[in-house]
Amino acid sequence: MPEASERSVTTMNDRNHPFVTESHEGSPWFEWAVVLTATVATVLGFLGMTMEATAVFAVASIVCASLRIALRERSPWKVRSVRFDSIIGIALAIGLVILYIAIRLHG
Numbered sequence: 001m002p003e004a005s006e007r008s009v010t011t012m013n014d015r016n017h018p019f020v021t022e023s024h025e026g027s028p029w030f031e032w033a034v035v036l037t038a039t040v041a042t043v044l045g046f047l048g049m050t051m052e053a054t055a056v057f058a059v060a061s062i063v064c065a066s067l068r069i070a071l072r073e074r075s076p077w078k079v080r081s082v083r084f085d086s087i088i089g090i091a092l093a094i095g096l097v098i099l100y101i102a103i104r105l106h107g
Helices: 004-016 027-044 048-073 082-106
Strands: none
Touching: 027 048, 048 082
8 A cells, every 4th residue: 555645646646647548548349440440451452452441441530530529428439539539530531532542643
């Protein structure tokens, strides 16, 4: 058991420190679903199906962002705030599609 002075310091630091433990972030089952989706998209990319791989990544990003907006704090996918998560998710999807189109038009 920590000394009383150590406990009070820990308590004081906990109040000032942002709470980012795994139990208050996303749900592990959803995170594994995202990993599986990313793996599928990566395999598609290695097989030369870059349009399909880009679409899988973009759709997964939009789905995660949409869930975060719709479910807010009950969302299974949490990184930071609702606004941050949704903006990053939507921007990633749009950016991937634009990048894919730009590469295809240039090549």
